[in-house]
Amino acid sequence: MTQRLADHAQPTDIPGNPRSDWWREAVIYQVYPRSFADGNGDGMGDIPGIRARLPYLRDLGVDAVWLSPFYASPQADAGYDVADYRAIDPMFGTLHDADGLIRDAHALGLRIIVDLVPNHSSDQHEWFKQALREGQGSPLRARYHFRPGKGENGELPPNDWESVFGGPAWTRAEDGEWFLHLFAPEQPDFNWEHPAVRDEFRSILRFWLDMGVDGFRIDVAHGLVKAEGLPDIGDHEQLKLLGNDVLPFFDQDGVHEIYRSWRQILDEYDGERIGVAEAWTATVDRTAKYLRPDELHQAFNFQYLGTGWDAEELRKVIDQSLDAMRTVGAPTTWVLSNHDVVRHLTRLGGGVRRARAASLLMLGLPGSAYVYQGEELGLPEVTDLPDEVRQDPAFVRAAGQDGFRDGCRVPIPWTAEGASYGFGAGGSWLPQPEVWKTLAVEAQTGDPDSTLELYRSALALRREHPGLGAGTEVEWADAPVGVLAFRRPGGFMCTVNAGEGPVTIPAPGGLLLASGELGAEADGSVTLPPDTTAWWAV
Template sequence: MTQHSSAPQAEGAVEEAAPAEPPRTAGWWRDAVIYQVYPRSFADGNGDGMGDLPGIRKRLPHLAELGVDAVWLSPFYASPQADAGYDVADYRAIDPMFGTLHDADALIRDAHALGLRVIIDIVPNHSSDQHEWFKRALAGDPAARERYHFVPGKGAAGELPPNDWESVFGGPAWSPVPGSPGLWYLHLFAPEQPDFNWDHPAVRDEFRSVLRFWLDLGVDGFRIDVAHGLVKAAGLPDMGGTEQLKLLGTAELPFFDQDGVHEIYRSWRQVLDEYPGDRVGVAEAWTPSAERTALYVRPDELHQAFNFHYLNTGWDAAALREVIDASLTSLGAVGAPATWVLSNHDVVRHRTRLGGGHARGRAASLLMLALPGSAYLYQGEELGLPEVTELPDEARQDPSFFRDNGQDGLRDGCRVPLPWAEEETADGGSSYGFGSGGSWLPQPPGWGALSVTAQTGDPASTLELYRTALRLRRERPELGDGEPLRWLPAPEGVLAFRRGAFVCAANTRGEPVRLDLPTGELLLASRPLTEQEAAGEAGLPGDTTAWWAAG
């Protein structure tokens, strides 16, 4: 494999040097536990109330002690922040609110020194409207316009949008081009996020160059935002008046999951394979089925794809078993590991979303970490954080909140900055150790009781539950990408399976259920068990998951 030179030099660029790397294990991603950091809400290093790269760097030891294998960073690129950084103006620059390229280099090196790999977001479906290409396109540059979707409208004078597509954030997916009557541009998200035209070779060349820039800096891979959206159906056909927002992720759509995306990812895989150390690509791909998701992780394409089908499944044993079986079958058919995820920056935190409170959230976490393959954690779930549901309207920043017919606009509730310490800041700003200057979204009263310092060393805390679960996951060869899953007979409402000498049971019911399982030594349970419950001689409590080493 070819070792590329350092990243191109730019303003604020780092000095040319070989990036430090963590210990390399072939196929590390097959059973990795990957922790998502939402940079603006993780830790504030300069006291301005906004999380940043120096803050993340300072808190990396927490992730190493937690026991994760890699950290995935949501966007930190130069951006007007119309959609929290998912509107990128420059893919090779750090937004000043997060730091500098030097800070990114130092973070990567420190992470590698701690044995943590680093995956970063890349946003290829759309750019910011402040991207140099789009600014040139609006100014009338024909070559720049070809790199986006500039399309004549319908109607006698082009006064109607080119088709009936809706934005994921609500409203039409088209906006008129200023100064060009009858011409429209496509944005499947906010108007400030124009979609690239991936049929244009310059777009494909640019993103391969961007990949190499960050691989040269030492990143271990990319999480690909809207990986399913790059290619649009030929002719941009109408939907036919359907309520397409309700179909997202459940039906075939002319702007998502088109077969043409796979050619793009085969070319990306070639770039990743040029570099040493198992650099990976992870697809954020909303598809109608597990079988369609599996297409993204065929041997010559990407390494992983997010399992949104699992994330969207409620706390129901039959439904969970169905999606687990479908995931393992479809992904196993292409030789790819399954991935499991309960929370991220776009959905209500699972402690709240699943209902049942703290106990159910812990039980769901322990079940997920016992499944074959790789697991994704969202920052703060190791603290058992609930969704923050009472944010004042004036504090919200989610763009979908401001669209009349868009989503519910509640993504801010899972993005509230983390509590690190039990006490508020001395100046009265409520940050609980997040930083010295308050926090960009208000934290609830009493947030400190859920903080890292409050939970550390408390054997009953969710933090110590996660630490113990991840330690056992590393120590027991059956877990992760180890032994296959074999279902065990269990009463209605209970999931029970064996992986070698490891047994897991999850009771999704609200009351205790008597089990007849080959239990042995209790390894871990999502809530304290009596001696009889631990030995399998009494019912497993409701909303509880337990792990045993079978005798």
């Protein structure tokens, strides 16, 4: 049950949202377009569907919306294989729809961040198609990584790199040369040493900034530059998808020159336009390098996402994250779920109680927080999708990988009835579990004990309470084993019971919000059940 003193007002509309440094404490909501809302009834989410649901996001209390790719694409990897960076795929709508979405969002006080995919293109991108047509020696091949093979007749790949989707990272063209793809064969990697590639993406940035977007989430931001000579890895355990190993194709120092040039472009535009790095690095200190004052604004905190439900480990990663970002003057970001990982309700174990407690902890930390669509509904991972409906290339190329990413991409429920629970007028591109009708927005709205209302209350408090969001400091308080307790400037305290049993503590102050029911003791102390987080005014 959600426990609170009183209902809190919804956030005030802020058309244009002119506040400087908005991104330092923003709550940013990730929309996965194909699974958010279907506007035309074809079973696939689209931009008109998103536009119709923008008031829901405004009322939820988020500051910005990050849209996963909607560009023209053959959809070999759900749109992360881009054929045209300046066009909308017809399955999602048109450029006119995108323009309307941006305008509508701004009128509601929401900012729009779009995905940018600079590490690779689709094999249907005109540059790559022409490079294949023209054959060996084509100048366009230098914009990608084409290499002769090894072996007597060039029959072996140029090096031992493996794709993060499984199998070799090289595919042989019909004329005998090999091309590099760190992901699927349909996603050839750009050669970022080539000036035409750099010029093209500066132009793409300006195209979308001129459209009015407020920033970019940069896909595989750590992968653009490869080590000189493309050296073999050698003896190395099998690469995990988007892992954080130190490898010759990830987190090379040359990427930072690229982002310094992008920052100059972002700074030319009014309104605090930002860059957000998806940078899987070995340490938070390496991540911080992407956020130096002349580079990007934010980076996803994957070290936090990968931490289990353990008080000691959580405190350690929180301290490390805050310390690393403080050195470069950047905000720390916090994230529990996204389109590439198992939903945190399932991943952390402990069911909805633990998921709610983890969410309230995340939203109580200083900096910016990311919410993945459906987590505010308490959606679990869908683990029983039939093989024939799965579309993740990691599943296809690596003999299953337990289905990997399809389970977190199932379209979200809006109503308790209907063929797709309000997702659209028809079905949905991935089947939804029947139990999701009880988790729909309609079913949870107005229920004070629902996960949706917990998020609405928490996000309203983040806007209202001076001790939430802003800043870079936490002051840890003494607490029993398994409990986290920290204060924030502005009269805020958070207590989290990540242990296995109930814990009784002195009441720190007035209760603002709790993820579950607390016990009141005769001496004025309170009992925190396991998997419970409480916010206090102190």
